[in-house]
Amino acid sequence: MKQLYILATILILSINNLNAQSITISDNGGCFSNMILNIAGTFNGKNFYNNPGTGVSLYWDSIDNKWKTDAASATPGNNAFIIWFSSVNTPLNPPDLAYGSWTDDSGFCGALTQMEGSGTDNGSVLNITDENLKSSKLKIHPNPTSDFINITGKEENDTYNVYNSIGKKIFTGEFTINTPIDVKILKNGLYFLKFKSGAVIKFLKNKDNYFQKSTTWLLHFARAFFYIQSLGSS
Incomplete structure (x- = not known):
């Protein structure tokens, strides 16, 4: 014993x-x-x-x-x-x-x-429960996106990291006001963008972006419909 x-x-x-x-x-x-x-x-x-x-x-x-x-x-x-x-x-x-x-x-x-040391944060892993995600006043669009994202509400240039849904850092970049961020290299899925200043926002990458495609096809259909209608009334 x-x-x-x-x-x-x-x-x-x-x-x-x-x-x-x-x-x-x-x-x-x-x-x-x-x-x-x-x-x-x-x-x-x-x-x-x-x-x-x-x-x-x-x-x-x-x-x-x-x-x-x-x-x-x-x-x-x-x-x-x-x-x-x-x-x-x-x-x-x-x-x-x-x-x-x-x-x-x-x-x-x-x-x-x-x-x-092991007690420091090197920015390689994101704590997804980060309270800054809830308090961030920044807006991201389009969301979902296929190629680029735009950030509004950010008033200064900053460094950012992009993380996947499990908190792993994918890449780092430099943010410039009024300049879109290129996300074409990302696979489809949920991502988090965290600025060095602390703010965190999330976005969805959808390469096919079905919503945008559906909207485009509906617009083409409407134009064709009204064009046919105009031919029949003339």
């Missing part, structure tokens, strides 16, 4: 270790070099990370709408000494250095040179 208990304990610890998420940060000012922050819970609906030994935490501030790195408190939300922040509203984890822009807020440690 004792051996079984020990085996079960080892198994649980192994599973927890497999699920553990961590973030490694470094800067060019000499404050942090390969500092590891481990997942410590949730805060404001997103994961937060800390290193209790050094009193550093990384968390989402829902009031300022920013990810913040606090160098003076391992407890999230204290805002004791914010070193860096990012306004990229990722669904669950902070963006890595390649995916999100991190701003030096203190001028003390210099720029981030490393923000990576």
Whole structure:
């Protein structure tokens, strides 16, 4: 029985270790070099990370709408000494250095040179339950589409990712106001377009676009009908 208990304990610890998420940060000012922050819970609906030994935490501030790195408190939300922040509203984890822009807020440690690890969001997978999908005021048309989509309500240029229905990133592009987005390469199906600023909208790709074809055929039929009618009355 004792051996079984020990085996079960080892198994649980192994599973927890497999699920553990961590973030490694470094800067060019000499404050942090390969500092590891481990997942410590949730805060404001997103994961937060800390290193209790050094009193550093990384968390989402829902009031300022920013990810913040606090160098003076391992407890999230204290805002004791914010070193860096990012306004990229990722669904669950902070963006890595390649995916999100991190701003030096203190001028003390210099720029981030490393923000990576299993606890960061690299934009490759979309959380389809993202609340931004519900709150987005952007409009997309035509929807369904066969070749191009147009975005209205977007007032600035931005970078975007297109994801399929299971959240896998298909491609990345640059959005320019009043310029259609080419989606001809996509297969038929449901897709999500997420801007780097956070907004998410969904659209349906239908290569055959039966609705448009049906409308076109109905229009041709109506024209032919009225043309025949005009011949009979003349």
